[in-house]
Amino acid sequence: MKKLFGTVAVLALAPAMAGALGLDRSGQPVTLLFEDGNYAELSFGRVFPSVDGNDVAAFGGSATGEVANNFSQVGLGVKYDLNDQLSFSLNFDQPYGSNVNYPTSSVALGGTRAVVDSRSIQALARYKLNNGFSVHGGLRYQEIQADVTLGGAAYGPLNGYRAQFDSDGDLGYVLGAAYERPEIALRVALTYFSGTSHDLPTSETLNGVGVGALPAAALGLPINPFSTTSVTKVDTPEALNLDFQTGIMEDTLLFGSVRYAWYEDTIVSPTFFDTIQDGVVDGDSLTDIDDGYALNIGVGRRFTDKLSGSIAFGYERSGDDLVSPLAPTNGVKSIALGLSYDVTEQFNLSGGVRYAKLGDAMPETGTPDTARANFTDNDVFAVGFSVGYSF
Template structure:
C-alpha cells in the first residue's frame, strides 16, 4: 500500500511536458524519501507531444506543422536509512526543458522559430522522524540550465532572425517539507516547498541584419521557479487506497530577459502565468506480485489564450494507468499516460495579438521504473 504514491510519481514525471506549455517536465519527484528501508531506483520516460495549428488569417492561415519534439526523461535515485529516525536520499532528474521548432517552409508567421532549453538537477535530502506520525524533510537542490532560442517569421517584424545562446550554468536552492502519517490506515499527507534556483547564464545575442547584425555578449539571470507540492494518500479498503497531488508553480517569476532584446522591445522571451496541477487516483493490490493504479490529472488554462510561441499550449486534461510487478527485493513499474492539451494562440508581443492558433493537440507518455530494496 505504501508504494502507490511513488508509483504515481513516475507517471506524473512521464507526462510533465504538458505543464506550462512543455517547460515543466519531471515534476521534481521526491517520493523516494518515504520508501521503507534502503532503496534504489532507475527510471526512464518518453514523451511524444503533438502540437500544431495554423497561422492567423493575416498571414494566410498556413499550417504550422508539428512544432513540439519528443523528449526523454531519465531519472536516478537512492534512499538510505542512517538510523531508525534519520534517512537520506539523492535524486537526479531533468526538471525543465523545451524542444520547440516551427518548421521552415510551412508557417509564414513563425517558421524558423525554435527553442532548445535543457536542465539537469541533483537533489540531496534528509528526513527526520520524530515519531511514527510526524517527520520533516529538506535539503539542497543544484541545477544546471542552458539553451538556445531563435525568433523567426514575419510575425516578429524587425526581430525576424534574432538568435540568443545561453551557456550552461549551475545554481543552487533548497527543499523543505513536513509529513504526517498513520501507517495502520496507509495515511500520509506531505507538504513540500521548492525554492527558486538562480542561474547566471553567459549570453550571446545575434541581431538580425536589419538591426545591425551585431553579436553582443552579456549575462542573463534566469530563475527556475519556486513550487509547492501537497501529496496525500489513505487506505479506503483492504488492499485499496486513493491518492491525490496538488502542484503549484510560480511561473510568473520565470523570466528570460536578454539585455539587448529587453532594451529593444521592453520585454523578454517568455511570459507565463502561474499554474496549479491536480492529480487524483486509486491504487489496488491484486496479489503478492501484481498491483495497479489509475489516475486523472488536470491543469486549468490560465484564462488568457495568448501564449508565447515557445510554450504553445494552455492547460490540459489527462488519464494514466500503471502496472506494478513485485518479486523479492525488486519492483518494476510500467505505465502510460494520455494528455489532451489546451488550445492556445501564440503571440509575439509586436503587438500582443494572436499570430497563430494551436488547437486539437495532445501528448502520449510512456515510462518504466525499476527499483531494488537492499
C-alpha cells in the same frame, strides 16, 4: 501499499507536456524519501506530443506543421535509513525543459525555436518525530541552459533573432513536513522548493550576425551600443508540492498531488532583445509564463501479492488564450494507467502510460499582444518505466 507508489512515480515520468505548468517536466517528486527501508530506483520516460495549428488569415492561414518535438526523461535515486528515525536520499532528475521548433511551412512563426535543458542533483534528509510527524529538507544543485530563436513574419525586424544561453548552476534548498498513520496507509507531505538564480553567458545574433556588429543605421541609432555577448540572469520558480495517500479499503489506495509554481518570476531578458523592444532596459522577456498549479488524483489497487495497478487523472487550468509561441498550449486534462510487479522481494518493475488533451491556444507576438496562429485539438502520449531495488 508501498509498491503502488512505484507505479505513481512512473506516471510522473510521463508528464502531460513539455510546456505543461510552465517548463515543468519532472514535478520534483520527493516520494523516494518515503520508501520503506533502503531503496534504489532507475526510471525512464518518453513523451510524444502532437501539437500543430494554422497561421491566422493575415498570414495566409497555412498549417504550421508539428512544433513540439519528442523528448525523454531520466531519473536516478537512492534512499538509505541511517536508523529508525533518520534517513537520507540522493536523486538526479531533469526538472525543467522545452523543445519547440516551428517548421518553415508557417509564414507567421516559421523558424521559431526554443530548447531548454536542465539537470538537478538533490540531497535530502528526513527525521521522524513523535505521533506520526516528520520533517524533511536538504539542498538541490541545478544547472540550466537554453537556445532560443525567433522566426517568421510575425516577429518583424526581430525575425532571425537568436539567443544562446550557456549553462550555469546554482544551489537551492528544500523544506517540508509530513504526517503518517501506517495502519491506514495515510500520508500527507508538504514540500517547498526554493527558486535558483542563474547567470547565463549569452550570445545574441540577428540573422547570424552578432548584434554588436550590426550597423548603427540599421538600428536607427547614431552608434551601436550593443555587445554580442553578455550575461542574462534567470530565476527558476519557487514551487510547493502537496502529496497525499490513504487506504480506502483493503488493498486499495487513494492518492493525489497538487503542485503550484511561481513562474511569473521566471524572466528571460537578454540585453539587446530587452532594449530593442521599447528603447530601455526594463525586463522585456522572451518568456511569458503565468503562475499555475497542476492537480493529480488516482486510485491504486493490489491485485495479487506481486501485481498492483493504478489509474490517475490530471488537470491544469487554462488561462488567457493568447500564449507565447514557445509554449503554444493552454491547460491540460490527462489520464494515466500504471502497473507494478514485484519480480522478487528485492526487485520491482513498474510501467505507466499517460494520455493528455491539451487546451486550445493562440500564439501571439507584438505590443499589444496579437494572435498569429490558432492551435486546436492537440494531445500528448507518454510512456515510462522504472526498476526498483530494495537492499
